[in-house]
Amino acid sequence: RKEVEQDPGPFNVPEGATVAFNCTYSNSASQSFFWYRQDCRKEPKLLMSVYSSGNEDGRFTAQLNRASQYISLLIRDSKLSDSATYLCSGGYNKLIFGAGTRLAVHP
Amino acid sequence: NAGVTQTPKFQVLKTGQSMTLQCAQDMNHEYMSWYRQDPGMGLRLIHYSVGAGITDQGEVPNGYNVSRSTTEDFPLRLLSAAPSQTSVYFCASSPLSWDNEQFFGPGTRLTVL
Numbered sequence A: 001r002k003e004v005e006q007d008p009g010p011f012n013v014p015e016g017a018t019v020a021f022n023c024t025y026s027n028s029a030s031q032s033f034f035w036y037r038q039d040c041r042k043e044p045k046l047l048m049s050v051y052s053s054g055n056e057d058g059r060f061t062a063q064l065n066r067a068s069q070y071i072s073l074l075i076r077d078s079k080l081s082d083s084a085t086y087l088c089s090g091g092y093n094k095l096i097f098g099a100g101t102r103l104a105v106h107p
Numbered sequence B: 001n002a003g004v005t006q007t008p009k010f011q012v013l014k015t016g017q018s019m020t021l022q023c024a025q026d027m028n029h030e031y032m033s034w035y036r037q038d039p040g041m042g043l044r045l046i047h048y049s050v051g052a053g054i055t056d057q058g059e060v061p062n063g064y065n066v067s068r069s070t071t072e073d074f075p076l077r078l079l080s081a082a083p084s085q086t087s088v089y090f091c092a093s094s095p096l097s098w099d100n101e102q103f104f105g106p107g108t109r110l111t112v113l
Helices: none
Strands: A004-006 A011-014 A019-025 A032-038 A045-050 A055-057 A060-065 A070-075 A084-091 A101-106 B004-007 B010-013 B019-025 B031-038 B042-051 B054-057 B064-066 B076-078 B087-094 B108-112
Touching: A004 A084, A011 A019, A019 A084, A019 A101, A032 A060, A032 A070, A045 A055, A045 A060, A045 A070, A070 A084, A084 B042, B004 B087, B010 B019, B019 B031, B019 B087, B042 B064
Parallel strands: A011 A101, B010 B108
Antiparallel strands: A004 A019, A019 A070, A032 A045, A032 A084, A055 A060, A060 A070, A084 A101, B004 B019, B019 B076, B031 B042, B031 B087, B042 B054, B064 B076, B087 B108
């Protein structure tokens, strides 16, 4: 079983929709968590870190639930340009990634 | 700054051949790592390094060797290529450690026939 798991999707949503991704981790000692975005045939890039108290960056909100060992990403008012694969990651002494969730936003 | 560079961009090997994937960064980052990405499997950590002279294994190290003789370079060696090593390989670097933002290179697409 992978240490970090997420629903592969794809999530197909219309513009303006709100979409949420969840990601679970199995190592309870995991400390730092991140969401990365990867466009087709490109390298991943950091979208946002995930803090214990939850954090927001514009239309994006990330949350951490240590008791249930999952992190989430909420995207409000989806744009066509949000279409990409979203990778969650976390770890204890090394960074482990989930398989990624593909999001397709359509007009 | 060029950031993280990887060469080659594409490579085709025959089973049993060896080769080295190059990775270099010009940001004076201490932490560097190699991932492979396969459909449905996501990014899997192969090896990582916390500084020059120090390397350690990740999730899937078998069949790969690394060394870190300088801060800038972190080459990945395939000793005897196998079809199962067909993948996209990403090198990443980070200022201090695994729990800082990772900066990825553009990737190397490797096919082993």
